[in-house]
Amino acid sequence: MTVSVTAADIRSQLLLLRAAALHLNRLPAQRLNDCLRRLAELTEENIPSLLAANALDLARMDATNPKYDRLLLNEDRLMAIAADLRRVAELPSPLGTTLEERELANGLHLSRVSVPIGVVGIVFESRPNVTFDVFALNLKAGNATVLKGSRDAADSNRAIKELIDRALAETGLPAACYLAPAEREALQPILTADGLVDVIIPRGSQGLIDHVRANATVPVIETGAGICHTYVDEQANLDWARDIITNAKARRVSVCNALDCLLLHRAHLKKLPDLLQELGEAHRCEVYADEAAYAALREDYPSELLHQATPDSFGTEFLRMALSVKTVDDIDEAIRHVESHGSRHSESIVSDNDINQERYLREVDAAVVFVNASTAFTDGGQFELGAEIGISTQKLHARGPMGLAALTSYKWLVRGMGQVR
Numbered sequence: 001m002t003v004s005v006t007a008a009d010i011r012s013q014l015l016l017l018r019a020a021a022l023h024l025n026r027l028p029a030q031r032l033n034d035c036l037r038r039l040a041e042l043t044e045e046n047i048p049s050l051l052a053a054n055a056l057d058l059a060r061m062d063a064t065n066p067k068y069d070r071l072l073l074n075e076d077r078l079m080a081i082a083a084d085l086r087r088v089a090e091l092p093s094p095l096g097t098t099l100e101e102r103e104l105a106n107g108l109h110l111s112r113v114s115v116p117i118g119v120v121g122i123v124f125e126s127r128p129n130v131t132f133d134v135f136a137l138n139l140k141a142g143n144a145t146v147l148k149g150s151r152d153a154a155d156s157n158r159a160i161k162e163l164i165d166r167a168l169a170e171t172g173l174p175a176a177c178y179l180a181p182a183e184r185e186a187l188q189p190i191l192t193a194d195g196l197v198d199v200i201i202p203r204g205s206q207g208l209i210d211h212v213r214a215n216a217t218v219p220v221i222e223t224g225a226g227i228c229h230t231y232v233d234e235q236a237n238l239d240w241a242r243d244i245i246t247n248a249k250a251r252r253v254s255v256c257n258a259l260d261c262l263l264l265h266r267a268h269l270k271k272l273p274d275l276l277q278e279l280g281e282a283h284r285c286e287v288y289a290d291e292a293a294y295a296a297l298r299e300d301y302p303s304e305l306l307h308q309a310t311p312d313s314f315g316t317e318f319l320r321m322a323l324s325v326k327t328v329d330d331i332d333e334a335i336r337h338v339e340s341h342g343s344r345h346s347e348s349i350v351s352d353n354d355i356n357q358e359r360y361l362r363e364v365d366a367a368v369v370f371v372n373a374s375t376a377f378t379d380g381g382q383f384e385l386g387a388e389i390g391i392s393t394q395k396l397h398a399r400g401p402m403g404l405a406a407l408t409s410y411k412w413l414v415r416g417m418g419q420v421r
Contacts, residue, residue: 005181007189013178014119014146014196020174021118021144029093031173032139039136039167040085046163047078053159054128057152066254066319067126071153081132088136088387094404095142109415114408116142118198121190122389123148123212125204128156134201135164135177137389141407144176146197148190150204154182191216201402203390206317206343221397223390225317226256226345228375231263231334231360232275233351238268240372241350242275247374248348250283253321256391257346257378260317261324263334264293269327273300279323280305286322288313293325315341331356335363342366344393346375367393367400 024032043050054073061068094114101111120143122134131147138145149157161179168175180186190197191212199219202212206225213220230248232241248259264272269292279285280302288309289297297306307313313324314337328334331349338347348370349360357371368378368391378401380388385403392398398406 005186010180010186010189011193011196013180014190014193016175017119017144017146017178018196020176021116021142023174024139024142024144024176025116027142027173029095031171032093032142033089035139035167035171035173036085036089036136038171039132039163040082040089042163042167043078043082043085043132046159047075050078050156050159050163051075053155056155057128061126061152067152069252069254070125070127071156073128073156077129081129084387085132085136088140091140091387091404093140094408099410106419107417108419111413112410113413114405114410117407117409119144119146119196120407121146121148121193121197121200121218123187123190123200123202123204123208125150125208126152127203128153128160130203131157131160131164131179133387134389137387137404137407139176141404143407144178146178146180146190148180148187149182151182157182187212188215191218194218201390221392221402222394223256223392223402225343225393226258226375226378226391227260227315227317227341227343228257228346228348229261229263229334229338229342230259230348230350230375231328231331231338232265232268233331233334233349233353233356234265234267235353235356236265236268236350237352237372238271238275242278244348244350244372244374245275246278246283248376249279249285249323250321251374251376254319255376256317257375258319259323259375261314261326261337261341263326263328263337265334266292266327266329269293269296272296272325276301276325283321286320288322288324290324290326292327297325317343331359335360338364338366345391346370346378348373348375367391 097114099112103109120138124130135145164177194217197218200216201221202209203223209222286305288307290309294308309324344366346368347364347366350372351357361369380401380403383401385401389402392402
């Protein structure tokens with residue numbers, strides 16, 4: 001291993017983290033909230049040093065890289081992070097909630113109560129805001145946190161971790177956060193830390209997610225890549241469709257809920273230039289169009305931005321100002337395309353047909369399915385969950401925006417009066 005610490009060193013840190021998680025479980029919610037508020041204060045007080053560390057990371061990355069915006073911190077973003085930390089502190093605790101309760105025929109009193117997961121590992125790329133977010137949410141849920149960031153954000157993550165350590169120490173909490181070395185070789189000891197790490201959540205590219213899933217012996221919750229479609233049905237409000245397409249693609253191109261593929265009913269081909277006008281003129285969006293869509297756009301869309309689609313144009317998460325256009329004959333073809341090319345993240349239909357709306361909601365297999373709304377709404381804050389750890393695209397434990405409740409497990413409590421079986 002070429003990292004600054006060995007696998008044995010990492011395991012020693014995880015043993016300490018396991019002990020910290022047990023200690024957190026004994027503390028009242030107010031103690032956890034005090035730490036989050038102190039971290040918010042420290043963030044505001046240390047903006048210059050955080051930006052200086054972030055500048056070192058930015059200097060190593062090409063400004064045209066789609067990851068650059070994710071890596072970037074500025075004063076406004078740090079102030080927003082501090083505000084988010086305070087909002088998390090104000091949220092109701094997800095712990096100790098009685099999820100169900102009943103008296104059995106034999107007189108035993110049975111209840112199911114929410115509890116911390118324990119030690120949660122987050123593997124992520126190029127997003128130093130994630131360091132704040134996942135620590136805050138995990139702490140609120142009573143969990144200790146393993147952070148495994150990429151080399152892209154190494155300096156930013158170290159600066160943030162110093163503030164986390166200060167906030168924990170100054171509020172009398174255990175050292176409930178471990179930042180692993182940024183080198184790739186440090187990941188495997190975490191992925192195989194059975195009994196020390198309870199779950200791993202990868203946040204990043206499909207390549208990262210695939211690597212974690214293939215190499216982990218610890219359970220994994222996938223926050224998958226977002227290959228998102230919007231289908232404009234034969235009966236559709238085209239004013240809504242234009243606004244939804246523009247918002248889903250252009251609001252922020254580097255996020256997982258951004259639009260990647262427009263599925264257009266053939267009846268609207270003549271209206272396609274109008275649907276994409278703002279994307280072309282204001283946002284300079286590249287379009288990879290199938291034969292019919294290319295013909296409809298050739299005279300009206302900026303020629304330098306218009307390309308003929310290839311098979312690789314579909315099923316691609318662009319993460320930049322680009323999208324593909326696929327012409328379909330009916331809703332059946334649209335659903336088949338989503339099934340074969342989507343990532344089960346977020347899908348939308350624009351339609352005035354009640355039957356087709358209900359079919360899309362029922363038949364499309366995705367964590368979030370929208371009717372007449374932008375996929376940009378796939379977000380824990382927008383769902384009024386308070387905050388999120390990521391968007392899960394799997395079906396076990398959590399699916400869609402993962403709020404505080406998804407960072408808890410549960411246990412059964414059984415109270416008796418001498419019963420034996």
